[in-house]
Amino acid sequence: MSGDNPKPPHSPESDFSKQWPSELSQYLNFDDDQWSYDDLDSFVSGHAFSHKTEAIEVGEVGGSSTHHEGSSSINDGDEHEKNEVKDRVAFKTKSEIEIMDDGFKWRKYGKKMVKNSPNPRNYYRCSVEGCSVKKVVERDKDDPRYVITTYVGTHTHPSYS
DNA sequence: CGCGTTTGACCGGCGC
């Protein structure tokens, strides 16, 4: 099949990404019919449930001013650029389950309950050595039937069947 | 037997 193209949601390019501010509410709602279900098909392959993924959000690149804007007082001549290069991509998926196989193996490394949400937040990490990609999954507090999956980082290991 | 999963505790940062 076409060459196993797991095609993770984290595209190498963040075209629209650099345009978005660094807020955690930039979930774009695409239409259910305009999304490429081809890729999703691989996801669903093996899972019998109706889930629609239509939301993309990207954070900043190597920026630490994402916490709260406001005082980004840049002291003259004192610019510390941290090149962590962490791509942040958030997907809002309509599904009852939050764990879907996107073609990679994930190992849960923590569960936390955020105060702003009655639902717990799940932290996942790539099981592949050398791959420091992280994934955060949380249920929407406004729409429990929706799940927000945030991918942080980029995979460095070859495609895994 | 291996590892994936689970819960708790711990730490750091920042706010007040």
Next chain:
DNA sequence: GCGCCGGTCAAACGCG
């Protein structure tokens, strides 16, 4: 200075 929040790691257990 202390409190709060979020995030990560560690140990243990269960399951495959």
